[in-house]
Amino acid sequence: MLHRVIVAIGRNGYERVAPPLAEFEDELVGRLKSARAQDLLRVVDPISQRTLALRPDITAQAGRIAATRMAHRPRPLRLAYGGPILKLKTTQLRPERELIQAGAELIGSDSVTAAIEVLGVAIEALETAGVTGITVDLTLPDLIETLAAGPMPLTPARLERVRERLDAKDVGALAALDGQDYLPLVAAAGPIDRAVARLRLLDGVAPLAERLDAVERIAAAFAGRVGLTLDPTERHGFEYQSWIGFSLFADGLSGEIGRGGSYTILHADGREEPAMGFSLYIDPLVDAGLGQEPSRRVFVPAGSDPAAAAALRAEGWTTIAALGESDDPAAANCAFILRGTTPEPLQPSS
Amino acid sequence: MLHRVIVAIGRNGYERVAPPLAEFEDELVGRLKSARAQDLLRVVDPISQRTLALRPDITAQAGRIAATRMAHRPRPLRLAYGGPILKLKTTQLRPERELIQAGAELIGSDSVTAAIEVLGVAIEALETAGVTGITVDLTLPDLIETLAAGPMPLTPARLERVRERLDAKDVGALAALDGQDYLPLVAAAGPIDRAVARLRLLDGVAPLAERLDAVERIAAAFAGRVGLTLDPTERHGFEYQSWIGFSLFADGLSGEIGRGGSYTILHADGREEPAMGFSLYIDPLVDAGLGQEPSRRVFVPAGSDPAAAAALRAEGWTTIAALGESDDPAAANCAFILRGTTPEPLQPSS
CATH class of the missing domain: 3.30.930.10 (Bira Bifunctional Protein; Domain 2)
Incomplete structure (x- = not known):
């Protein structure tokens, strides 16, 4: 694998x-x-x-x-x-x-x-x-810092508290913290088209618009091939990533x-x-x-021509050599047995 | 590999x-x-x-x-x-x-x-x-102990000393030690036919004859395919092996x-x-x-159809995607460039 x-x-x-x-x-x-x-x-x-x-x-x-x-x-x-x-x-x-x-x-x-x-x-x-069934979850790890340093200013101390509330997706605490500018970022998390559309409503925030353009280009490149979501504030495990981060998931695979x-x-x-x-x-x-x-397994009885078995291996067969007359093809999980140079199907014993 | x-x-x-x-x-x-x-x-x-x-x-x-x-x-x-x-x-x-x-x-x-x-x-x-150019060096790790316990008896103390002399291939000391019974084992080391022929001269030593029959069967199975030697007393690195041990070497590979x-x-x-x-x-x-x-490397210019590049990869090509207009196919070590859906040879600049 x-x-x-x-x-x-x-x-x-x-x-x-x-x-x-x-x-x-x-x-x-x-x-x-x-x-x-x-x-x-x-x-x-x-x-x-x-x-x-x-x-x-x-x-x-x-x-x-x-x-x-x-x-x-x-x-x-x-x-x-x-x-x-x-x-x-x-x-x-x-x-x-x-x-x-x-x-x-x-x-x-x-x-x-x-x-x-x-x-x-x-x-x-x-x-x-x-x-x-692959899903890609996009995130924008340094977006909050970028916005806080520019169009949506926050002091370092308030930034830290806003980050904590965003990590917890705690909307009430965020509003109480006078961080309501950042509320739309929480609400936007979800399927990528909807998320981008909601974030576009934060009109005139230049660094955000640039990131959304990038996200839309990425989404367009994989549309129809994988599922795509955006959570613009997710940063868990992305502590050292800069503008873009992604997690990969798939149907039937946990985590x-x-x-x-x-x-x-x-x-x-x-x-x-x-x-x-x-x-x-x-x-x-x-x-x-x-x-x-699935491997095609063929039992090779004692006395067989080693070259015949080697030729089958070169074709992708798995060969199981008998070590003695008493070896059992069924115990070796073989559905075929070598007769001369040809693998013949073994009849399951009835 | x-x-x-x-x-x-x-x-x-x-x-x-x-x-x-x-x-x-x-x-x-x-x-x-x-x-x-x-x-x-x-x-x-x-x-x-x-x-x-x-x-x-x-x-x-x-x-x-x-x-x-x-x-x-x-x-x-x-x-x-x-x-x-x-x-x-x-x-x-x-x-x-x-x-x-x-x-x-x-x-x-x-x-x-x-x-x-x-x-x-x-x-x-x-x-x-x-x-x-593979060579197989066969050895018989427990042979000395087997002979010492049977047809060529040695007390445990003398066995230890005979072993040391055999390890050092010290023929003089072995003779001085009254271990001359074991001298032919040292002299026999070498190409397998000669080694077996010399050891056969130790007439009537049953466990040895049985081992030599085994060695001859092994040698016959690989004759003409690999080089084969026998050093019947070599035990360095075979401390936990029983009746048979082997080392593998090959032309052009050290050690x-x-x-x-x-x-x-x-x-x-x-x-x-x-x-x-x-x-x-x-x-x-x-x-x-x-x-x-050798990989067939094809440079994929910006704006190429991603499906064309993916189809080439599925055929075993290595594709190098341009990240910008300035990327250099030569720096990317490509001998081909994708034009439409076809890799075309790049002319080395003269």
């Missing part, structure tokens, strides 16, 4: 990188704003006496590769990755400590075109994995199956670089039994 | 298992004789306050699955695995702490037929990965690329179960650039 997703991402020009599972902690918690030391499983390396940390996420590692080893490479730089991550804390929905993450990062741009590319690659990878958005990579010289990316969680797809192709 | 190897193993009826990267230490250092606590990278889990260990090997984990979760499954049980392992100590040849291991275990038999199957799967997986052999799985009730398996090391194959297929 991971292979299938990585191949789909790679066909969009994303080059595979393979960051290490364990890194020196100071290198893992560096560059990108996302990595938090308290989320790491740490181990003291008895040889170097330095602290190693197990990665809880591959995005930050890919960002570091873009900012160091691949800093000289032309932009846009497209990187893909996939492999295990280790979580210190688990959730009720996902009690496993170890998860498989795949993803892609487009380094050098956070434009609307970049957002459409990245979201398109994520959707295509999920479709290739057999996922259907979020991916997320992404725009962000900023910090270079060692202080330079900031725009980027856009996504991560997919592979475990829910595997748990749902997606992408399993 | 790992995917290719795992698929090749799977086509021989080996079912994929995915043991966790980190396990509670007492569970990892359990069952199988191979796992050594001092080789483990350990971390105290802050939540359970138990010690987690990162796996240095997947073989032991597969053995544990066979003895617990799959104890009730019919035998022979065929398991495949692949993924990262973490080494506390590294070698000069392989300074990386993190390596990718793939492998297969055949549980329930350690017969000559099982040995031929397992070695054949290992060779086929390497061949599928593009490895050529051992795989190993395996027969061993015993200990069940919780004290029962011992014969097994046969192998591990392959994927990193040397990747480092050698094996299995890389």
Whole structure:
């Protein structure tokens, strides 16, 4: 399943990188704003006496590769990755400590075109994995800060309180807080056409209009292919995203199956670089039994020609060799048996 | 590369298992004789306050699955695995702490037929990965103990000293030790036909004759396909193997690329179960650039039909989308550009 997703991402020009599972902690918690030391499983390396940390996420590692080893490479730089991550804390929905993450990062741009590319690659990878009924929830992570610093001014202290009320979707408290300017943002959450139409009513708020134009371009690119919603104030889990963030869901799969958005990579010289990316969680797809192709299993009796069995494997058959005369094709779950060079159907015993 | 190897193993009826990267230490250092606590990278889990260990090997984990979760499954049980392992100590040849291991275990038999199957799967997986010029070095790990307990008797104290001299291939010391019975074993190491012929001269030593018959059957199964040698006393790294062990090498690849052999799985009730398996090391194959297929890269100008690009990806093309008018197909390493629905060759600028 991971292979299938990585191949789909790679066909969009994303080059595979393979960051290490364990890194020196100071290198893992560096560059990108996302990595938090308290989320790491740490181990003291008895040889170097330095602290190693197990990665809880591959995005930050890919960002570091873009900012160091691949800093000289032309932009846009497209990187893909996939492999295990280790979580210190688990959730009720996902009690496993170890998860498989795949993803892609487009380094050098956070434009609307970049957002459409990245979201398109994520959707295509999920479709290739057999996922259907995909829904994309868009959010505008830094919208409140942008509005508060401009057309809908808030002092830092009031901004903090307005944010808390928005996170809680607490309309009453927001009004009591004299934050009624922001009330339409709560009411707007929902299917994308309705949400955008409601937000357009906040007439003459320039940064908002620009974001809505972007959201409409994104929505138009995927209309009819996936479901789209907008919650303009949702920021949970998007703490390090800039203007756009998205979560991916699908019919029959519990919880979020991916997320992404725009962000900023910090270079060692202080330079900031725009980027856009996504991560997919592979475990829910595997748990749902997606992408399993039934194998054609043929039992190979003792004394068969090894070349005949090898030829069948090359055609995609799974061959089960007898180890002794008493081996049972049925116990080996085979529906076929090799006779000469031909697989013949086995009759189920009546 | 790992995917290719795992698929090749799977086509021989080996079912994929995915043991966790980190396990509670007492569970990892359990069952199988191979796992050594001092080789483990350990971390105290802050939540359970138990010690987690990162796996240095997947073989032991597969053995544990066979003895617990799959104890009730019919035998022979065929398991495949692949993924990262973490080494506390590294070698000069392989300074990386993190390596990718793939492998297969055949549980329930350690017969000559099982040995031929397992070695054949290992060779086929390497061949599928593009490895050529494969050599198999066979060894007979418990031969000395078997001979010392039977036809060529040694007291435990003398056995230990004879073993040390054999490990050092120290012929002079072996003779001085009154271990001359064992001298032919040292002299026999080499190409398999010659080695077996020399060992046959040790007339009338029953357990040896039986082993040589087995070695000849294995050699016959792979004659002309791989190089075969026998060193009957080599035991370095085969401490937990029983009657047969093997190392895999190949032209152009430095160091051992795989190993395996027969061993015993200990069940919780004290029962011992014969097994046969192998591990392959994927990193040397990747480092050698094996299995890389050149990708056909096509640049997709802004305004192209997304469906045309998607159709090319479905045919195996890699598409690189323009993010702006200024993007350069050459910088994106594309030899083709999409015109309408057709990739057209790009002329290198002169």
